[in-house]
Amino acid sequence: MLLLWLLAALPILLIAFLILGLGWSASRAGPAGWLAAAAVAWLGFGAGTQVLAVSQAKAFFLALDVLLIVWAAYALYRVVDEGGGVAALAQAIPGLTSDRGSQALLIGWAFASFLQGVGGFGVPVVVTAPILVGLGFDPVTAVVVPSLGHAWSVTFGSLGSSFQALTTASGLATTALAAPSAVLLGLLCFASGATALLAAGERVRPLHVGIMGSAMAATQVALAVGGVWHIAGFGGGLVGLAVGYLLVRRDGRQRSGATVPARRLALAVVGYLLLVVVTFTVQFLPPLRSALGSVVLQAAFPAVETGGGFVTSAESGKALVLLRHAGAILLYTSALAYAVLRLAGATSPGALRRIASDTGRGVLGSSLAIASMTGMVAIMSHAGMTDVLARGLARAAGQAFPLMAPWIGALGAFVSGSNTSSNLLFGLLQRRTAEVLGLAAAWVLAGQTAGGALGSVLSPTKVSVGAAAASAGEFEGRILRRLLRYAVPLLLILGVLTWLSLKAAGG
Amino acid sequence: MNPARDRMRMLALVLALTASALETPALAAGAGREVLLLGIAAAMVLAILFG
Numbered sequence: 119m120l121l122l123w124l125l126a127a128l129p130i131l132l133i134a135f136l137i138l139g140l141g142w143s144a145s146r147a148g149p150a151g152w153l154a155a156a157a158v159a160w161l162g163f164g165a166g167t168q169v170l171a172v173s174q175a176k177a178f179f180l181a182l183d184v185l186l187i188v189w190a191a192y193a194l195y196r197v198v199d200e201g202g203g204v205a206a207l208a209q210a211i212p213g214l215t216s217d218r219g220s221q222a223l224l225i226g227w228a229f230a231s232f233l234q235g236v237g238g239f240g241v242p243v244v245v246t247a248p249i250l251v252g253l254g255f256d257p258v259t260a261v262v263v264p265s266l267g268h269a270w271s272v273t274f275g276s277l278g279s280s281f282q283a284l285t286t287a288s289g290l291a292t293t294a295l296a297a298p299s300a301v302l303l304g305l306l307c308f309a310s311g312a313t314a315l316l317a318a319g320e321r322v323r324p325l326h327v328g329i330m331g332s333a334m335a336a337t338q339v340a341l342a343v344g345g346v347w348h349i350a351g352f353g354g355g356l357v358g359l360a361v362g363y364l365l366v367r368r369d370g371r372q373r374s375g376a377t378v379p380a381r382r383l384a385l386a387v388v389g390y391l392l393l394v395v396v397t398f399t400v401q402f403l404p405p406l407r408s409a410l411g412s413v414v415l416q417a418a419f420p421a422v423e424t425g426g427g428f429v430t431s432a433e434s435g436k437a438l439v440l441l442r443h444a445g446a447i448l449l450y451t452s453a454l455a456y457a458v459l460r461l462a463g464a465t466s467p468g469a470l471r472r473i474a475s476d477t478g479r480g481v482l483g484s485s486l487a488i489a490s491m492t493g494m495v496a497i498m499s500h501a502g503m504t505d506v507l508a509r510g511l512a513r514a515a516g517q518a519f520p521l522m523a524p525w526i527g528a529l530g531a532f533v534s535g536s537n538t539s540s541n542l543l544f545g546l547l548q549r550r551t552a553e554v555l556g557l558a559a560a561w562v563l564a565g566q567t568a569g570g571a572l573g574s575v576l577s578p579t580k581v582s583v584g585a586a587a588a589s590a591g592e593f594e595g596r597i598l599r600r601l602l603r604y605a606v607p608l609l610l611i612l613g614v615l616t617w618l619s620l621k622a623a624g625g
Numbered sequence: 626m627n628p629a630r631d632r633m634r635m636l637a638l639v640l641a642l643t644a645s646a647l648e649t650p651a652l653a654a655g656a657g658r659e660v661l662l663l664g665i666a667a668a669m670v671l672a673i674l675f676g
Contacts, residue, residue, distance in 0.1 A: 149676065152669045171659075174665055178645035178649070417649045483634070486637060493665065
């Protein structure tokens, strides 16, 4: 039995070994995992070509569902960046306060969370760490503070791509997953603020953390539960910035220095304001919502059975409502934002070509990782490998499994460097294990993604990128050790919170 | 940044997505699914080599 479990786990173990042991990127290790999964499914689990073909046909729809958001989110970030938006914000925010603790909260927590909400892809630490160094933080602290500060915003950040991956991989509806995920991540939000302060060498400020954390967490929960989950992380970060600004204004410890013209600041945020307008228009204007719902991509798939007798029933695949998809909304916003910036003279010649080519290059690696891992997970699911893994986990952990859920999510993200990849890898496994144990899968999956969010900031890839941005390349080991000092207790707490939530939910 | 490597990675991605997209009509037609599976596998090998 253990041998069969290890065989089923082989593709995941291989990916972990290739990334952690050999230093491969997720875009190379993911395809290796796909090949291993296909070989094990075929030779070890009796999955014939019909089973593999059905799994890959379904995987296409699942991968596209996630890729549309990843591509469009990156394009919007590049449009705003091309118009000088990120640089304007990075110049304006440090001038707001001279107090070190407030700098950690405003830049390392709220601004980093806002950047995660709209961009992700390592941008929060890359942008904020050099700012903190410029304000006198040592390079290691300058990386650790925003890494912890934005962890809570990762799942609903990148305009919701990790959350989309969780729903896609697990097969649970966004409406079922939004509230548990947003609540657990909301609790992590307070911890992110408190640990950002502690990492900065400051004492925890309950009033500041309480007010800013409540504003950010409540906004994220409200937007996620309200059906506009792709702007939940962005909204939380934006409100956190506004509330943080009011708090530091009240403290009255502004720094002297160059100010950013109001017009430039307005242009910096115009893309994100348009995102809010477009999102709410599409969501809450029934005629438009109905018109955009007319193009649906979906297919029906036959039942398949492996040589070992594992049956996957006939079913309709993932339905993609193309013109109303979160990715489409982001594309409309990108086009509008580009038009506004161009009319305002904020773009330079060749901007459109640069945006297109940078977006193509920027998303290539993550797209390969997402496409291969989605295909791999579909193979494992249809071959019965996920079922074997879930039953083994359920037998080993029993009712204590919820305590493990965040650790599994964190492991996936630590290995792959991505909450999205972790959710794709383990979303279905966590759901099946929860179902075997008779637990409410939505809360277990919330534990998965909260752990994945925290694990992603610990990943060697993200630590390296952050360290390079802060010119602290030789301190990667120290950065990781300091991050672990806070992350390990937080993961333990997340496990307990997942377990308690399940008890409270009666699952 | 290596344009040749990026082109190969792009080829791997397009090949993987196209072959898996075509599996749906291949299943309906009852032909071609093995070739498409080989296409996806080839895309994965390309991605490993150039990823």
